Amino acid sequence: MQTIGIIGAGAIGSAFAKAIANKGIRAVIANSRGPESLKELVRELGPSIKAGTKEEAAAQDIVLVAVNWSKLPRALAGLPDFKGRIVIDANNPIEAPLFKPAELHGRLSTEVFSDMVPGARVVKAFNHLQAELLAQDPSSDGGKRILFYSGDHDQSKAVVNGLIDQLGFFGIDLGPVSIGGKLAQFPGGSLPALNLVKMG
């Protein structure tokens, strides 16, 4: 089974970790303050989730990054080349307390993000729902909660779709970043915050 690294242990990182833990999938989760500060969180999440450094998280088979937009450069600086591994971009280019959209110079946020993770096959996913919904049982509304994903590498998208499926969600492929990244980007896209459920 593939191991997961999670960089960012806040609202989205810990909601994703909870979904992973519910299925007994192994993961290493990291924040800026070091593994000691995550002791309580990993105790609550259960035995499949370990606290680690961001370097340890970045070394796992699949890495999800969920860090405040302005802190991404620092969080990802100095990590080794990802050498073709999948990195999931769960980030949105806006943050509290001002909720002012970040300056992207006409690019999509996942394009900007991809420049920060050299050698990675980036898939945008787990970014369109509020953390509270991501942390809930994906079947709690009577069907399977929908998650969107997009990316430029079909095999990597298939792996992420497999993970989404394993977690009990229903994945929808939005195509390449140029199309799907735009639809799922917050702010600007039409899909963020839609809590959709696939019935039947």
Ligand SMILES: NC(=O)c1ccc[n+]([C@@H]2O[C@H](COP(=O)([O-])OP(=O)(O)OC[C@H]3O[C@@H](n4cnc5c(N)ncnc54)[C@H](OP(=O)(O)O)[C@@H]3O)[C@@H](O)[C@H]2O)c1
């Ligand atoms: N909240 C939502 O509902 C939601 C929904 C969709 C997408 N998103 C996106 O997900 C991302 C994370 O949002 P969030 O709400 O989870 O933020 P958050 O609760 O503030 O958590 C941010 C996490 O990033 C970590 N971090 C910051 N700098 C770091 C560094 N240099 N190295 C390692 N980790 C670092 C923080 O660690 P420390 O606490 O140790 O500093 C914290 O664990 C953002 O891009 C946001 O737009 C959020």
